[in-house]
Amino acid sequence: MSLSEKGIIDRIRRHSQSGSAELLLGIGDDCAVIKRGRGLVELVTTDTLVEKVHFDLAWHPPELLGRKAAAVNLSDVAAMGGRSRYCLLSLALPLGFAESWLDQFMAGFLAALTEHGALLIGGDTVKSVGGYVISVTVMGEAPEAEILLRSAARPGDLIMVSGPLGNAAAGLEICRRGLGCEKDSWRQLIAAHLDPTPETVLGRILAESGLVNGMMDLSDGLATDLAHLCCESGVAAEIDGGLLPIADNLRDAAEALGCEPMSWALSGGEDYRLLLTVPAVNSEKLQEIVRRELGREIVPVGRIVNGKGVVLIDGAKRLDISYHGYDHFI
Ligand code: ADP
Numbered sequence: 001m002s003l004s005e006k007g008i009i010d011r012i013r014r015h016s017q018s019g020s021a022e023l024l025l026g027i028g029d030d031c032a033v034i035k036r037g038r039g040l041v042e043l044v045t046t047d048t049l050v051e052k053v054h055f056d057l058a059w060h061p062p063e064l065l066g067r068k069a070a071a072v073n074l075s076d077v078a079a080m081g082g083r084s085r086y087c088l089l090s091l092a093l094p095l096g097f098a099e100s101w102l103d104q105f106m107a108g109f110l111a112a113l114t115e116h117g118a119l120l121i122g123g124d125t126v127k128s129v130g131g132y133v134i135s136v137t138v139m140g141e142a143p144e145a146e147i148l149l150r151s152a153a154r155p156g157d158l159i160m161v162s163g164p165l166g167n168a169a170a171g172l173e174i175c176r177r178g179l180g181c182e183k184d185s186w187r188q189l190i191a192a193h194l195d196p197t198p199e200t201v202l203g204r205i206l207a208e209s210g211l212v213n214g215m216m217d218l219s220d221g222l223a224t225d226l227a228h229l230c231c232e233s234g235v236a237a238e239i240d241g242g243l244l245p246i247a248d249n250l251r252d253a254a255e256a257l258g259c260e261p262m263s264w265a266l267s268g269g270e271d272y273r274l275l276l277t278v279p280a281v282n283s284e285k286l287q288e289i290v291r292r293e294l295g296r297e298i299v300p301v302g303r304i305v306n307g308k309g310v311v312l313i314d315g316a317k318r319l320d321i322s323y324h325g326y327d328h329f330i
């Protein structure tokens with residue numbers, strides 16, 4: 001049997017070198033954390049998008065693909081509570097790619113970086129004998145005292161998310177079936193897949209509040225990402241199926257396409273919302289801050305408990321859903 005994505009990363013982690021005094025955190029979180037002067041830390045993250053694995057040029061306009069390649073990395077810095085500053089872009093391009101594709105891709109990529117305060121400072125360009133490969137590294141910063149880690153969830157915390165779940169998975173399914181923007185209400189779902197918004201402003205607000213314990217972004221689906229968070233924190237989680245924020249337009253699309261809304265919400269990847277754990281006594285105060293600053297809601301979906309794994313409570317049923325999200329290798 002081949003290793004899962006987590007199995008591969010765990011194996012790489014076992015091979016990795018011993019740290020340095022400056023390296024506060026290596027493999028295991030959304031970003032590596034390196035100590036700098038004046039109470040600041042540097043945050044570093046990288047993510048790769050591969051044609052036919054992460055995107056399909058048949059329906060992904062180059063400008064939006066550029067935005068997404070930036071967004072998935074900006075999201076990892078936001079998930080630590082940091083501010084993105086600098087960026088490297090590496091491209092593997094097939095011979096004969098269209099110059100107009102590159103121009104539109106770059107327009108989207110740079111627009112997204114600019115919106116979130118980051119500058120392109122370098123990268124690498126090579127020929128691909130397969131499809132397009134886009135690899136991005138983002139460096140950011142944060143006050144050391146404010147960074148939010150996957151390893152800091154504690155039993156008794158409420159598990160909260162920063163928006164509806166499963167929209168990107170629904171949008172992908174709509175695109176896959178070639179349905180495009182047939183219905184107005186689907187436009188938002190398609191946009192969630194093609195052009196996700198990193199939670200940069202919210203990430204800083206949550207970090208500055210001092211009211212949050214653990215945090216990460218949702219890239220592989222709640223079931224898998226929460227399992228990562230639990231693993232890093234040495235705790236377990238219970239999700240209450242009735243509390244999952246599932247948008248009306250997602251239910252509508254699920255019915256039209258014969259899909260299960262709950263399965264999109266739990267296992268669909270690429271929502272790039274924040275997943276956070278909050279001591280129960282802090283939750284209302286935090287919700288008030290987010291409402292006041294952004295006019296948005298962060299919603300509780302369950303609780304952190306002692307033990308191992310992620311359980312979905314759905315009526316009288318208790319189902320183990322650990323790692324039931326996207327995995328590149330299984
Ligand atoms: P994310 O979903 O936020 O991009 P991943 O699940 O890809 O995070 O990675 C989890 C952790 O494993 C991160 O700290 C990442 O830097 C590290 N990691 C992933 N792949 C590798 C690799 N090939 N070599 C070293 N570290 C890796």
Ligand code: MG
Nearest residue numbers: 030076217219
């Ligand atoms: Mg991440």
